[in-house]
Amino acid sequence: MLNVAIIGASGYTGVELARILCNHPQVCLTAATSRQYAGKALSEVFPNLRGKTDLICENLSVSELCERADLFFAAVPHKTAMDLVPQLLQAGKKVVDLSADFRLRDVSVYEEWYQKHSSPEFIKEAVYGLPERYRSQIRNARLVANPGCYPTSVVLALAPLLEEGIIDPATIIVDSKSGTTGAGRSAAVGTLFCEVHDGFKAYKVGGVHRHLPEIEQELTAACGNGVTISFTPHLLPISRGILSTSYASLTSAISSEKIRQLYLDKYQNEGFVRVLPDNCFPATQHVRGSNFCDIGFAIDKRSNRIIVISAIDNIVKGAAGQAVQNMNLMCGFTEDTGLEGAPFFP
Secondary structure, eight states: OEEEEEESTTSHHHHHHHHHHTTOTTEEEEEEEOSTTTTSBHHHHSGGGTTTOOOBOBOOOHHHHHTTOSEEEEOOOTTHHHHHHHHHHHTTOEEEEOSSTTTOSOHHHHHHHSOOOSOGGGTTTOEEOOHHHHHHHHHTOSEEEOOOHHHHHHHHHHHHHHHTTOBOGGGOEEEEEEOGGGGOSSOOGGGSHHHHTTOOEEOSTTTTOTTHHHHHHHHHHHHSSOOOOEEEEEEOSSSSOEEEEEEEEBSSOOOHHHHHHHHHHHHTTOTTEEEOOTTOOOOGGGTTTSSOEEEEEEEETTTTEEEEEEEEOTTIIIIIHHHHHHHHHHTTOOTTTTOOOOOOOO
16 A cells, blocks of 8 residues: 655645545555644545545644655645655655646746746656656656646647647637636635626636646647647636637648547547547536546638637546546556546536
8 A cells, every 4th residue: 555645635626635545445545734724634624524534634744744655745835835845855755746836847937927936956857747648757757747727628638639730829719617616725705605606707817827838838849839829717606627618720621530530549548538429519517526538629610710628627637636647657556546436417
């Protein structure tokens, strides 16, 4: 059994990690940290975990943590991770970091969008944790930077088209919608029930969302040339889920059949990517609680554009589930271990 710990267990990502890990046959969850809830049972903080774990939330030092586990999930805010993760690595531990601190390969880009980086020497070592694209590197990594939720939904949808030169990278527009868990668990007026219920709004409009450079980094890697996109996120009045609708101009005439075959070939061995049949499009309720990414598309012949729609659960494939998928690869477990369940429905 592999001993694992969650650093920062009091948020939505933390509880989702605990839910998945409590049912994982190859690991033992040995610590869950929280300053806010130190001394309280994790199942008291999150009653859905009653009968699944008897862990007590603790506020532990790094040296105390290192005595408890061999692999750590760092579910802490940006800046906190960049100070914590190097200490764990220097102690010989493996880390899946769920913050943005090690996702961007260019330190100057990170510092432009976030803050000054205190551990830039570890960025080159970090592997971007999108298994469908970086599986072999993840297997040999000791530090994996778990992708953001919006980037996961967009990159899986568009990378195959960019790799084959099917779309013009200068024409990409992405319209994404997320459930309110994407804003975190801290109280904020903008995510209060009365502020969200029966409403639908855009936010971070005008190319200012922090996931934008991450999306462009990975689309550029797929394309081979610099990619700049228009990206607008929206807040849905639901608890979890992301639906991303991406638009791009086709570089030449191509049939739907050929594009569908491209997706099928690309993802035929990917257990967590489901390419949907003709005239069938993803919906958040069909991936809820699962590690799946559903992808569907249509060609608009009038405008010579393709519309690609993808759906994920933002706190599973967009966070905790993908983190466990990465852990499985890092530790030599079967990749879908602990993640085999079908989505919730309804």
